[in-house]
Amino acid sequence: METVRVDTQDRSYDVVVGPGALQRLHSHLSGADRVAVIADEKVAALHGDRLREALGENGRGAAWLDVPAGESCKTLDWFGRTQQFLLEEGCTRQSVLIAFGGGACGDLAGYAAASYMRGIRFIQCPTTILAHDSSVGGKTAINLPGGKNMTGAFHQPVAVLYDTDLLRTLPQGEVRSGMAEAVKHVLISSKDDAPEMLHTLELAGLSEEELIRLIVRGIRVKADIVSRDEREGSVRKYLNFGHTYGHAVEAASGYGGITHGEAVMIGMIYALILSEQKAGAGRELTDALQTFAARNGYPLRQIADYRFEELLGYMKKDKKASFGDLHFVLLPEAGAPEVWRVTEEDCKAADREFRIRAGVKAE
Ligand SMILES: NC(=O)c1ccc[n+]([C@@H]2O[C@H](COP(=O)([O-])OP(=O)(O)OC[C@H]3O[C@@H](n4cnc5c(N)ncnc54)[C@H](O)[C@@H]3O)[C@@H](O)[C@H]2O)c1
Ligand SMILES: [Zn+2]
Structure with missing residues (x-):
């Protein structure tokens, strides 16, 4: 225990x-x-x-x-x-x-x-x-x-x-959903561990030991952040990595069309593309996450069902938006999250690129 x-x-x-x-x-x-x-x-x-x-x-x-x-x-x-x-x-x-x-x-x-x-x-x-x-x-x-x-x-x-x-007794779709947050906790907290995890982790054959190890790791990351910032004045915001675009996808799907974690996985890949475009991140981590997601059945192509304008509408309503500005947690590199203010044009450019990389037609 x-x-x-x-x-x-x-x-x-x-x-x-x-x-x-x-x-x-x-x-x-x-x-x-x-x-x-x-x-x-x-x-x-x-x-x-x-x-x-x-x-x-x-x-x-x-x-x-x-x-x-x-x-x-x-x-x-x-x-x-x-x-x-x-x-x-x-x-x-x-x-x-x-x-x-x-x-x-x-x-x-x-x-x-x-x-x-x-x-x-x-x-x-x-x-x-x-x-x-x-x-x-x-x-x-x-x-x-x-x-x-x-x-x-x-x-x-x-x-x-x-x-x-x-x-x-958890269905596989719920395993996928929960593991997206476990992956998030590694991405925002560790510089070195993300590439290997993304390369080797297979959700279908996950052993109980490995599952517990990842869960405990995620809890440690969350506990550490919450201990430093209970009310989301500063570092707790980093836990929203992948959630701005992810929540928009979840809302557009009518809550239930796609699970929370699946939407967050889409949102994390999107945030990494934004990090490339805005914050000087390299492409390797984005590619590794996208390959991991595709291999493990995350429905990336479902993005084709939602128009960017609709997603933008939801992002603007997000309660983390303030004074109409859009804020994103970006990862200039793994383990080093930062909050960035982002324009609508930036969002649109990243959305377009995401659709291209996911293999669906950009608008
Ligand atoms: N408070 C927070 O900090 C926080 C953080 C992240 C997410 N959330 C919220 O969590 C919710 C999503 O939670 P979730 O992903 O756990 O999904 P959920 O609670 O909606 O459960 C998903 C499905 O799994 C079933 N289920 C639950 N346990 C099971 C088990 N052991 N075996 C078989 N089936 C089981 C449920 O009946 C349900 O059908 C969202 O509402 C989200 O907003 C809150
Ligand atoms: Zn979440």
Whole structure:
């Protein structure tokens, strides 16, 4: 079992990663007058018994709310239901809420915990690879009809228990999605390791040891950045590498046409092309990432379905845009991210080049 410590101003907590990590749960429940679970319904069906067992004595009789699988739980409606649920189940400020699912369920449950009685304790029990990213760092949010993650709060969990046994039931598309963020964590933090990783990593035949190694590495990178900048005033912005264009692609696909990580992979290649054009980066890293992505089934050619003007519209609405300026995290070289202001013309030139390299007709 590996443990990564996250230190923030609000709170310090451990992220415990490995097979059977869920068994640590009961030790975090002493002192809670009530335990409540918010679970992704699909995960509850697959692994709910394990969670029930792990709750032990303290969690016997825990209140339990299943929410729709994946992104469809991140609505105002479901947020309202979580609040009503906690109230009806008699939860107080001394209660503990457990999030059991991927990033979507974790985001909803985290926001529910941040809001109920102005904030109660919560524990993240992530069940996807992507959630190595989303469960650490305290960002919680739901979607508004007009935009993703548009209402939310910073609220750190008291613990993250990452049981890697639960990842065995993940569909391959979700493996691909989560591994994009793991790759991102290596790209933004290490000068030397990216080329070899991109050359050798095969998602289809990934061993459990290798998976855990990459997850722990990603968590260490995220924990380090969040410890230095909890509220995204400075270095936390680097975690948005690949996300400006990626979020636009995700929005254009109608959230669901393409997974978050697949969109981020597209966004990272795009950001590397921008880095070549604006920040003097060489082409080798871009080519290595593109080859890795194509070899592992990331749907790069899907970009043909979206017009640049549409993507630009979404990028301008991104909440990281300020005063109408577009900001991108660029990588002049691996491991050395920088935030750059970029014009619409720059964006268009990089978009055109991306389409050419992906083998689809540029507009
Ligand atoms: N808060 C943050 O810092 C942060 C960071 C990154 C992403 N996010 C959010 O995370 C969400 C994406 O999370 P995700 O990629 O984990 O997807 P998800 O939570 O939407 O889950 C994807 C699918 O996998 C299923 N699933 C989950 N665990 C499973 C398992 N063990 N076995 C089989 N199926 C399983 C779910 O039911 C769902 O159908 C997005 O809403 C994104 O905005 C948040
Ligand atoms: Zn992401």
